Amino acid sequence: MIVDCHCHAGIGDGLTGPWDTEAHLGRYLARAARAGIERTVVFPAFHSDYALANRAVARIVARSRGRLYGFAFVHPVRDAGRVHPMVREAVEEHDFRGIKVHRHDGRITREICEAARRFRLPVLYDVMGEVETAELLAGEYPDVAFIIPHLGSFADEWRAQVAMIGLLIRHRNVHTDTSAVRRFDLLAEAVRRRPRQVLFGSDGPWLHPGLELAKIELLGLRPADERRVLSTNVLRLIEPVQRTRTVSRKVFAGFDFPGPKYSSRSVVRPDALPV
Numbered sequence: 001m002i003v004d005c006h007c008h009a010g011i012g013d014g015l016t017g018p019w020d021t022e023a024h025l026g027r028y029l030a031r032a033a034r035a036g037i038e039r040t041v042v043f044p045a046f047h048s049d050y051a052l053a054n055r056a057v058a059r060i061v062a063r064s065r066g067r068l069y070g071f072a073f074v075h076p077v078r079d080a081g082r083v084h085p086m087v088r089e090a091v092e093e094h095d096f097r098g099i100k101v102h103r104h105d106g107r108i109t110r111e112i113c114e115a116a117r118r119f120r121l122p123v124l125y126d127v128m129g130e131v132e133t134a135e136l137l138a139g140e141y142p143d144v145a146f147i148i149p150h151l152g153s154f155a156d157e158w159r160a161q162v163a164m165i166g167l168l169i170r171h172r173n174v175h176t177d178t179s180a181v182r183r184f185d186l187l188a189e190a191v192r193r194r195p196r197q198v199l200f201g202s203d204g205p206w207l208h209p210g211l212e213l214a215k216i217e218l219l220g221l222r223p224a225d226e227r228r229v230l231s232t233n234v235l236r237l238i239e240p241v242q243r244t245r246t247v248s249r250k251v252f253a254g255f256d257f258p259g260p261k262y263s264s265r266s267v268v269r270p271d272a273l274p275v
């Protein structure tokens, strides 16, 4: 199975570019089907009210009959003080599986990290090149999984992407996704060093999922590592505890995450502008 961990859905209200205007899924789903991508994590485009945008994505996810997983987008500044209730609604009413934050909106906050911890969700945080934040997040929240997309920089900042590889090596709860990463040698190095911490993502519908998937094939990974990148790594983070517990321990052999969530005793979920 191939799972895309990074795609946008629904409409935004900014009207400054696709990233805050529209993420119609039709073209994405057709392209993903042709590429053999069977599951996709979706979250809103930029929006002035993420409570509304998350509900719109929830309706799309509900209609997908299991094809899509939702992540709740939260705004570090505008949603301050209401992150917990927003995330609770997303999890309990919409079965969402993670949180999305973008530094374009504001830097990630403790309120967001604590909500992630409380609801046992991964956080996909676009740091826009500010990868050093991941060093602090990993230390303060060792029991929370962070996904830093685009190897740290949608804008191809070499310095950030090189540093990101070091962060993956230093911290098992830090992950990255492959979406929009053009510096192939850096991506290859990241996967070679930490195959359990790199997740396939497309940044659809604006980027072509087939093109992004071809990149993974070109990495020429060992079959076991390719499976990790294409599905196992993300499923480990987003599958609910009760479902994951039924999965064979063998699947997750070798994981040794710090903190209570990833303890080996409880096989818990073992574990530039555009968005």
Ligand SMILES: [Zn+2]
Pocket (backbone or CB within 6 Å): 006, 007, 008, 203, 274, 275
């Ligand atoms: Zn994105």
